[in-house]
Amino acid sequence: MRSKLEIxxxxxxxxxxTFLFIIxxxxxxxxxxxxFVESLFSNEMMSALKITLSTSILAAFFVMxxxxxxxxxxxxxxFPLKSLVKSILDLPxxxxxxxxxxxxLMILGDQFLGNFLESIGINxxxxxxxxxxxxxxxxxxYAVRILYSTFNxxxxxxxxxxxxxxxxxxxxxxxxxxxLAKGGIFASSVVTLARCIGTFAAVLLVGGGTYLKTETLPxxxxxxxxxGNIDNAITAAILLVLISFVAIxxxxxxxxxxxxxxx
Amino acid sequence: MNSKQIAIIxxxxxxxxxxxxxxxxxxxxxxxxxxxxxxxxxxxxxxxMNDLKATxxxxxxxxxxxxxxxxxxxxxxxxxxxxxxxxxxxxxLTFMDNAxxxxxxxxxxxxxxxxxxxxxxxxxxNPKNITNITDLGRSGxxxxxxxxxxxxxxxxxxxxxxxxxxxxxxxxxxxxxxxxVNQLMTYLTSGQVDVAIVTxxxxxxxxxxxxxxxxxxxxxxxSIATIGAGLTVFTQNKGLTTKFEDFITSSEGLxxxxxxxxxxxxx
Numbered sequence: 001m002r003s004k005l006e007i008x009x010x011x012x013x014x015x016x017x018t019f020l021f022i023i024x025x026x027x028x029x030x031x032x033x034x035x036f037v038e039s040l041f042s043n044e045m046m047s048a049l050k051i052t053l054s055t056s057i058l059a060a061f062f063v064m065x066x067x068x069x070x071x072x073x074x075x076x077x078x079f080p081l082k083s084l085v086k087s088i089l090d091l092p093x094x095x096x097x098x099x100x101x102x103x104x105l106m107i108l109g110d111q112f113l114g115n116f117l118e119s120i121g122i123n124x125x126x127x128x129x130x131x132x133x134x135x136x137x138x139x140x141x142y143a144v145r146i147l148y149s150t151f152n153x154x155x156x157x158x159x160x161x162x163x164x165x166x167x168x169x170x171x172x173x174x175x176x177x178x179x180l181a182k183g184g185i186f187a188s189s190v191v192t193l194a195r196c197i198g199t200f201a202a203v204l205l206v207g208g209g210t211y212l213k214t215e216t217l218p219x220x221x222x223x224x225x226x227x228g229n230i231d232n233a234i235t236a237a238i239l240l241v242l243i244s245f246v247a248i249x250x251x252x253x254x255x256x257x258x259x260x261x262x263x
Numbered sequence: 264m265n266s267k268q269i270a271i272i273x274x275x276x277x278x279x280x281x282x283x284x285x286x287x288x289x290x291x292x293x294x295x296x297x298x299x300x301x302x303x304x305x306x307x308x309x310x311x312m313n314d315l316k317a318t319x320x321x322x323x324x325x326x327x328x329x330x331x332x333x334x335x336x337x338x339x340x341x342x343x344x345x346x347x348x349x350x351x352x353x354x355x356l357t358f359m360d361n362a363x364x365x366x367x368x369x370x371x372x373x374x375x376x377x378x379x380x381x382x383x384x385x386x387x388x389n390p391k392n393i394t395n396i397t398d399l400g401r402s403g404x405x406x407x408x409x410x411x412x413x414x415x416x417x418x419x420x421x422x423x424x425x426x427x428x429x430x431x432x433x434x435x436x437x438x439x440x441x442x443x444v445n446q447l448m449t450y451l452t453s454g455q456v457d458v459a460i461v462t463x464x465x466x467x468x469x470x471x472x473x474x475x476x477x478x479x480x481x482x483x484x485x486s487i488a489t490i491g492a493g494l495t496v497f498t499q500n501k502g503l504t505t506k507f508e509d510f511i512t513s514s515e516g517l518x519x520x521x522x523x524x525x526x527x528x529x530x
Contacts, residue, residue, distance in 0.1 A: 102449070208438070208439035210439050211410060225336075226336050227412060
């Protein structure tokens with residue numbers, strides 16, 4: 001016999017999951033199969049898919065390179081202004097990404113960094129490099145967040161034991177900490193990648209959203225809606241749902257097992 | 264937690280949900296309430312239309328004008344799929360031809376109102392010394408245009424460049440085709456581009472005012488669109504909708520349009 005609380009809570013999860021499922025599922029019934037296939041293999045969709053995946057994978061890779069040491073120091077070390085660093089890192093999660101987009105645009109504008117970068121031949125705004133930078137800053141806070149709790153769960157005692165057995169700091173980090181945090185690192189990579197793929201406003205502003213050049217899938221949805229080309233817009237949306245589904249599926253299957261097994 | 268507490272949480276949750284639904288206007292926005300009309304309007308008309316709506320509502324207490332903004336494609340898709348809306352105010356009158364062909368418009372209600380005039384917008388003080396369309400093709404000039412399919416001003420830009428014969432030269436200078444017109448002003452004021460082709464109302468009013476310099480395009484080179492209004496066959500409240508159309512085309516309405524940088528068609 002289930003308790004009342006159990007029944008109520010389970011019903012709430014079921015009701016709203018069903019709503020969400022119906023909402024997402026409705027996307028798949030709108031376009032005709034023909035229309036879907038046609039838009040899927042159109043020049044625009046293939047280009048948007050390619051741009052989205054290549055920029056997101058690169059951005060996610062750079063995010064992880066930065067997020068692992070950042071999260072580890074937040075979790076293990078005491079240093080001045082630590083709580084300030086933590087708050088600043090969390091900040092972009094709370095405000096809309098367009099704020100980040102406009103800020104990036106301003107700092108990359110003529111007055112500041114932009115002049116210098118341009119003089120050494122680096123163009124960021126209106127290029128795929130701009131897309132990657134926008135995705136990087138949008139996704140970084142999420143990666144740091146997840147990795148921070150991951151490292152908090154890794155028992156420092158294992159690290160102490162390793163050190164006391166004569167292993168150096170780097171060897172310990174590489175052979176003890178990272179393997180123990182494997183699940184969390186995997187989970188945050190997937191979430192980071194998903195976040196990079198889904199970035200819209202910041203990527204639109206910094207990348208420019210030019211057709212076939214800096215048009216990512218989320219921009220393709222917006223662009224085709226504005227043209228009244230519903231088939232293309234929905235196809236891009238379905239592609240995003242499918243990519244997210246694969247990401248989340250992989251996450252559920254592998255990452256959580258590892259986190260549970262971590263002890 | 265005992266059942267009493269669960270009940271309290273349940274009641275609070277229900278109250279919040281009901282309050283939320285009321286606040287969202289699902290129950291109050293229906294067609295049955297008198298004095299409500301829905302207008303589909305071009306995104307470029309937003310500031311002027313919001314002002315016209317506020318003035319109209321103030322003069323006619325109890326009426327509500329709901330305006331949905333979008334560019335031509337979005338507006339047409341909305342009309343096509345929803346088959347509702349009392350009136351359309353597109354950024355270009357050619358929209359009306361398509362809508363008429365589909366039988367969506369009450370033909371004798373279509374009226375031209377103001378002009379949508381493309382201009383050259385440059386950074387304050389005109390540091391690159393741009394004086395005409397041909398200058399956009401000079402080497403080293405960074406140009407931003409609206410997307411040539413998705414935005415009205417993007418389409419107009421191509422027409423202008425075709426007329427002056429500068430299309431090829433300018434195209435090689437274009438660093439971005441922006442899918443939204445607002446991006447163009449942002450890129451110009453933030454120094455990312457030297458010049459953009461935008462409509463006059465955007466460059467001369469609101470936030471952009473005083474931050475960019477405007478260069479007029481001679482009329483024989485220009486591609487000027489007309490903003491107009493018309494009632495749809497789906498209207499549920501023809502009386503009020505006609506009243507609103509009369510207001511936005513009246514001399515008082517035209518003053519409001521002019522305040523936002525638009526020129527009346529008969530000027």
